[in-house]
Amino acid sequence: MARIAIIGLGLIGGSLGLALKQSRLRDVELVGYSRSRKTREKARRAGAIDTIAPDPASAVRDAAIVIIATPILTIRQMMEEIAPALPQDCTVTDVGSTKADVMRWAEEILPQHVSFVGGHPMAGKEQTGIDAAEAGLFEGKTYCIVPSPTARETAVNSVVGLAGLVKAVPVYMDAEEHDSYVAAVSHLPLVVSTALFSLARDSLAWPEMSQLASSGFRDVTRLASGSPEMSHDICRTNRENLVHWLNRMAQELLKYRDLIQGGDDEELLKAFARIQLERDVFIARGAQRREERAAATEPGISITDLLVGDWAGRRAREMMKGLEQESRRKDKRNGDHGRKR
Amino acid sequence: MARIAIIGLGLIGGSLGLALKQSRLRDVELVGYSRSRKTREKARRAGAIDTIAPDPASAVRDAAIVIIATPILTIRQMMEEIAPALPQDCTVTDVGSTKADVMRWAEEILPQHVSFVGGHPMAGKEQTGIDAAEAGLFEGKTYCIVPSPTARETAVNSVVGLAGLVKAVPVYMDAEEHDSYVAAVSHLPLVVSTALFSLARDSLAWPEMSQLASSGFRDVTRLASGSPEMSHDICRTNRENLVHWLNRMAQELLKYRDLIQGGDDEELLKAFARIQLERDVFIARGAQRREERAAATEPGISITDLLVGDWAGRRAREMMKGLEQESRRKDKRNGDHGRKR
Numbered sequence: 001m002a003r004i005a006i007i008g009l010g011l012i013g014g015s016l017g018l019a020l021k022q023s024r025l026r027d028v029e030l031v032g033y034s035r036s037r038k039t040r041e042k043a044r045r046a047g048a049i050d051t052i053a054p055d056p057a058s059a060v061r062d063a064a065i066v067i068i069a070t071p072i073l074t075i076r077q078m079m080e081e082i083a084p085a086l087p088q089d090c091t092v093t094d095v096g097s098t099k100a101d102v103m104r105w106a107e108e109i110l111p112q113h114v115s116f117v118g119g120h121p122m123a124g125k126e127q128t129g130i131d132a133a134e135a136g137l138f139e140g141k142t143y144c145i146v147p148s149p150t151a152r153e154t155a156v157n158s159v160v161g162l163a164g165l166v167k168a169v170p171v172y173m174d175a176e177e178h179d180s181y182v183a184a185v186s187h188l189p190l191v192v193s194t195a196l197f198s199l200a201r202d203s204l205a206w207p208e209m210s211q212l213a214s215s216g217f218r219d220v221t222r223l224a225s226g227s228p229e230m231s232h233d234i235c236r237t238n239r240e241n242l243v244h245w246l247n248r249m250a251q252e253l254l255k256y257r258d259l260i261q262g263g264d265d266e267e268l269l270k271a272f273a274r275i276q277l278e279r280d281v282f283i284a285r286g287a288q289r290r291e292e293r294a295a296a297t298e299p300g301i302s303i304t305d306l307l308v309g310d311w312a313g314r315r316a317r318e319m320m321k322g323l324e325q326e327s328r329r330k331d332k333r334n335g336d337h338g339r340k341r
Numbered sequence: 342m343a344r345i346a347i348i349g350l351g352l353i354g355g356s357l358g359l360a361l362k363q364s365r366l367r368d369v370e371l372v373g374y375s376r377s378r379k380t381r382e383k384a385r386r387a388g389a390i391d392t393i394a395p396d397p398a399s400a401v402r403d404a405a406i407v408i409i410a411t412p413i414l415t416i417r418q419m420m421e422e423i424a425p426a427l428p429q430d431c432t433v434t435d436v437g438s439t440k441a442d443v444m445r446w447a448e449e450i451l452p453q454h455v456s457f458v459g460g461h462p463m464a465g466k467e468q469t470g471i472d473a474a475e476a477g478l479f480e481g482k483t484y485c486i487v488p489s490p491t492a493r494e495t496a497v498n499s500v501v502g503l504a505g506l507v508k509a510v511p512v513y514m515d516a517e518e519h520d521s522y523v524a525a526v527s528h529l530p531l532v533v534s535t536a537l538f539s540l541a542r543d544s545l546a547w548p549e550m551s552q553l554a555s556s557g558f559r560d561v562t563r564l565a566s567g568s569p570e571m572s573h574d575i576c577r578t579n580r581e582n583l584v585h586w587l588n589r590m591a592q593e594l595l596k597y598r599d600l601i602q603g604g605d606d607e608e609l610l611k612a613f614a615r616i617q618l619e620r621d622v623f624i625a626r627g628a629q630r631r632e633e634r635a636a637a638t639e640p641g642i643s644i645t646d647l648l649v650g651d652w653a654g655r656r657a658r659e660m661m662k663g664l665e666q667e668s669r670r671k672d673k674r675n676g677d678h679g680r681k682r
Contacts, residue, residue, distance in 0.1 A: 185558045
């Protein structure tokens with residue numbers, strides 16, 4: 001029996017626990033810790049963990065894998081608390097929305113005898129906390145894997161294996177790539193959604209306007225209802241990239257303004273038609289990937305397989321190959337259009 | 342037996358037909374016309390209309406109420422086609438997303454013996470066409486009623502009655518108010534959604550980025566998948582208002598950029614927390630209104646009731662009173678905050 005420790009039992013930590021319990025992983029004990037006693041107990045009752053640890057250090061003692069699933073700005077402090085208690089050769093990972101700061105903290109704080117492999121499952125919803133946790137949260141979603149330079153290969157394979165066990169699709173990248181990509185497709189949408197809501201809400205005509213706000217407005221502003229702490233932490237740890245993309249988004253809006261103001265109807269229609277088509281392709285490809293992932297069956301695996309990592313490494317290599325092939329096919333298809341406006 | 346004519350049998354026209362058939366309206370024949378023979382036949386098979394008309398003029402002959410549910414830029418031409426055939430005292434309405442142009446066309450083109458009452462149900466989805474039509478599309482949604490200055494009171498009441506029959510909530514406003522409000526809460530979100538998708542899609546890193554794009558990106562860019570023709574028509578008929586709001590949105594994004602760049606963490610956290618709270622209030626109020634509307638039962642009414650309009654007038658006055666009271670309560674609650682940044 002080996003131990004996996006989950007520190008932080010909110011939406012992501014709780015869902016990871018539930019997903020691992022429903023996975024084919026055998027002979028493992030999930031130990032959980034949350035600052036809130038209520039959350040810890042809820043997580044155990046919900047079956048997200050087997051055992052409650054009274055503090056972070058006890059949670060990681062004897063753990064083969066430690067998953068830090070706290071808010072980003074708490075990760076640093078959590079690393080400090082667990083560092084002295086981490087067993088030899090332990091694999092430590094996290095689920096934070098940005099990676100450059102986290103990788104720096106790991107290098108600074110964690111002992112050299114452990115391997116840190118940053119992680120970021122691209123899954124979420126606006127509800128937070130253990131009550132919103134669900135085993136299927138990661139199904140078919142991309143799981144970013146950001147190994148530290150000193151991480152052992154088996155440790156990297158273990159985290160890739162974890163991602164596979166919760167039915168996510170692991171994708172390797174470095175911290176800078178990760179932060180610049182998520183700035184565009186995750187953090188920019190968050191701020192755009194928030195700014196759109198605040199602009200309308202702060203208008204003097206809001207009492208009348210809000211009666212006309214329908215499902216379109218609701219969907220586009222959905223991310224404005226996310227956790228303020230998480231939004232704040234994201235802005236703070238990914239500031240430069242986000243500022244870059246906010247500038248570009250403001251420019252993009254003014255491009256559309258000029259197009260609308262310019263009065264070239266055919267050009268306007270073509271712009272909307274191109275984007276509709278591109279988005280349909282994007283949505284269809286995502287659905288296909290999720291279906292393929294859901295259909296894939298994994299053999300029952302033991303914690304030893306996971307820790308030795310051969311199984312996961314093999315599986316990961318197959319997956320990466322598939323993704324690379326898909327990416328090449330895509331590049332080929334898109335070679336002659338799509339990158340100009 | 343009286344006639345209601347529906348010209349244009351797409352998502353909105355088809356859904357209106359289905360909703361009216363499921364309503365408590367008695368003794369009425371729904372006559373439908375669509376340019377596409379396939380659509381006309383689908384609409385009849387789906388039960389959205391009783392009878393197919395071979396052309397717009399035949400559809401409106403003997404009709405007590407005519408609903409023009411074509412794309413906005415086709416409305417003008419449709420008015421020209423039906424004008425000579427419209428019976429004395431007929432009520433004509435539309436469902437276009439902008440109202441100022443439509444009201445102008447009606448004044449210019451329709452004969453003086455009919456009453457034009459502009460309409461705009463605030464309901465939609467990104468799928469279009471008769472296949473996407475559903476009877477419940479309007480349930481609890483706001484239905485804007487924009488009477489022309491010369492419309493008879495009974496005609497206004499009839500359109501208010503129609504809105505009630507499809508379980509929408511009728512709200513009176515003038516065309517300029519309507520167009521400025523929908524510019525902010527419907528057309529701006531459409532362009533923001535499209536611009537966000539095009540910005541990411543046109544990035545050189547899109548092949549990698551798109552793998553990290555999760556449900557947040559998908560939701561915020563959903564409107565980019567709407568009908569390009571409709572988006573184009575909206576931009577063309579609501580140009581000035583939309584340009585105004587695009588400028589304000591670009592400024593709002595730069596405000597957030599400054600807030601994020603500025604490094605005052607508490608202010609940033611407070612901004613996100615305020616918007617989260619405000620949006621929760623907005624969502625809860627919408628859900629409450631929909632529930633109230635769904636729970637309201639209507640007596641079975643005859644087409645005569647609808648046309649004489651007393652029933653609808655009474656019902657509408659009750660509804661408007663309720664909405665005004667709610668609006669006053671809201672203003673009172675929000676009196677000391679919320680409109681400043």
